[in-house]
Amino acid sequence: MNIASILxxxxxxxxxxxxxxxxxLEDNLNVMGEVGSGDEAITFAIEHAPDLVLLDLNMKGLSGIETLSALKRAKVNSKVVIFSVSDSESDVLQALKFNADGYLLKDSEPEELIEKINHALAGEFVISEPLTQILAKSLRPQSKINTFDSLTQREMENLKLIASGKSNKEIALKLGITEATVKVHNKNLFKKLGLKSRVEAAMLAVEHKVSF
Amino acid sequence: MNIASILxxxxxxxxxxxxxxxxxLEDNLNVMGEVGSGDEAITFAIEHAPDLVLLDLNMKGLSGIETLSALKRAKVNSKVVIFSVSDSESDVLQALKFNADGYLLKDSEPEELIEKINHALAGEFVISEPLTQILAKSLRPQSKINTFDSLTQREMENLKLIASGKSNKEIALKLGITEATVKVHNKNLFKKLGLKSRVEAAMLAVEHKVSF
DNA sequence: CGTTAATTACCACTAAAGTAGTAGTTTGCT
DNA sequence: AGCAAACTACTACTTTAGTGGTAATTAACG
Incomplete structure (x- = not known):
């Protein structure tokens, strides 16, 4: 195996x-460079194409996420693994969203860090143990489903159909009621949930993973 | 610590x-019962309220998911950990959707199984190592982003703003163009993607995890 | 037996959204 | 220079959506 270069x-x-x-200390790993900002990281990565970039999230100047995004946009062919103290859900999810190749916590054991880096180099997505729960949680139906508790059955059905892209007319047909009634249900459910339009309703529905 | 009962x-x-x-073989774990079907599992669980149910996914009769769903609906106060041979994405995701407390693979090492069971009993969500990648993958933007390749920049911006619940007027304001122009962009992007309304556009956008 | 909540329905509007067609600019490519 | 694509804008409509108010029916609750 070759020696992998790391930024x-x-x-x-x-x-x-x-x-x-x-x-x-590892035979197969080599620190190709060290930089202290996102800007430098981008320049360096484009120039030297390291095999892997170990990227801090909370930096002055360009944030880690912005840097990640820029690296991916620049189609730099390096793995980018986030290296952060933050175990906050939003940070992890953002990193995923921008296609990080991993997310490791700074308080990991040294052996774990090395091991995960090697896995990342091999093309695996790596993530620190304690974060698996966060991943799982974010995929679950939010407990906020309570938001919808105030809705009646009919309103709920309307919501689902709205979120599946149906027009009021189609909803009426499907539920066997008139379009006027559909509008009444919509009006009420919008008011209950504080929404301005069916688009907002649809987005809320997916956010809370309402099953269609 | 008490002895935990397992079904x-x-x-x-x-x-x-x-x-x-x-x-x-574990001091703190006790097999309270063994059953061979989902129906029996539900009856048993309601009757004896085990601390944890280790549930196979692929069973004859009631499927594992159906059993899981039934157990959760019945508000049985047991942790339910899926125990399966399947590492397919849809199985894992389904289990999550129905609020499983864990998903372990049958080919896990015995020690790992015991360890994860203990963690699950402690309230943690547990999942076999090889599955973390699946979780991560399902959270990422699908490669289907190609769908949007045909869109121009402006159309893309419109799409994002639509998906964030904005009206045409608000979009116009934000982009510094007239509402008429916004409508033109919408028309074109709807046509390109084969959509009938902004709601469909919004839903497509979230499906493909367009970043807002 | 009242009361309330849910469901249905209409009317009358106002406001958005969506469609068609035309057209002027700019920018990049040949 | 010439063409194509993207972006802009307007006119003129047609269709959907959304709001407000009124009201009848039914089921559930005390």
Whole structure:
């Protein structure tokens, strides 16, 4: 196996040194460069095409996510693994959304870090153990389904049909009621949920993973 | 710590025995019962309220998912962990959707199984290692983003704003163009994607995880 | 037996959304 | 230079959506 080149991106030089040291102990890994900002990371990555970029999330200047996004847009052929202290759901999900190749926590054990980096290099998506629950949670029906508790059956049916792209006329046909009645249900459900339009209703429905 | 009671649900007696044996070796775990079908599982669970149900997915009669769904509906206060050979995305996602408390693969190492069961009992969501990638994948933007390749920049912007619930007027304001122009863009993008309304556009956008 | 909530339905509008066709600019490509 | 694509804008409609108010029917609750 070849030696894999790694770019460290973090605005804390101390931490960079620590990680660099750790990585340098591995025979098959090589720290190709260290930079302290997103801008530098992008420049460096485009220039040198490292096999993997270990990217801090909370940086001054360009944020980690922005950097990630820029790297992916630039079609840099490097794996990009987020390396962060944050275990917040939104951070993890954002990273996923922008196609990070992994998300590792800074408080991981050194051995775990090395292991996961190797897996990431092999093309696997890697994520620190404690985050699996977050992933799972975000895929579940939100408990916020309570939001819909105030809706009557009919209103709920309307909501689902709206979210499946149906017009009022089609809904009326499907439910065997008049379009006027459909409008009444819509009006009421909009008011209950504080919505302005059927589009908002549809989006709310998917957010809360209403099953159609 | 108390001894946790476990119900095994699997239509293969041999496998049940194997797992039962494995579990019985643990001091803090106790196999409270073994059943071979979803129906029996539901009856048993309601009757005896085990701390955890280890539930096979592919059973004759009531499927594992149906059983899971029934158990959750019945508000049985047991953790339900799926125990399956299937690592297919749809199975895992379905299990999540119906609020399984975990998803473990039958080819897990015995130690891992025991460990994960304990974690599940402690309230954690558990999942076999190889499945983390599946979870991650299903959260990512589908590669189908190609669908939107035919759209121009402006059409794309319109799409995003539509999907964020904005009206044509609001879109016009935001983009600094007239409402008439917004309608033109909408018309064109609807035609390109074969859509009938902005609601369909919005739904397509979320399906493909367009970033807003 | 009242009362309330849910469902249905109409009317009368106002406001959005969507469709068709025409057309002027700019930009990039040949 | 010439063409195509993208972006802009307008006119003129037609269709959907959404709001407000009124009201009858039914089922559930106390």
């Amino acid at each position: 460290l991106v973090d605005d804390h030089p101390m931490l960079r040194k620590g990680v660099a040291q750790l990585i340098s | 095994l649900v699997d239509d293969h007696p041999m496998l049940r025995k194997g797992v039962a044996q494995l579990i019985s």
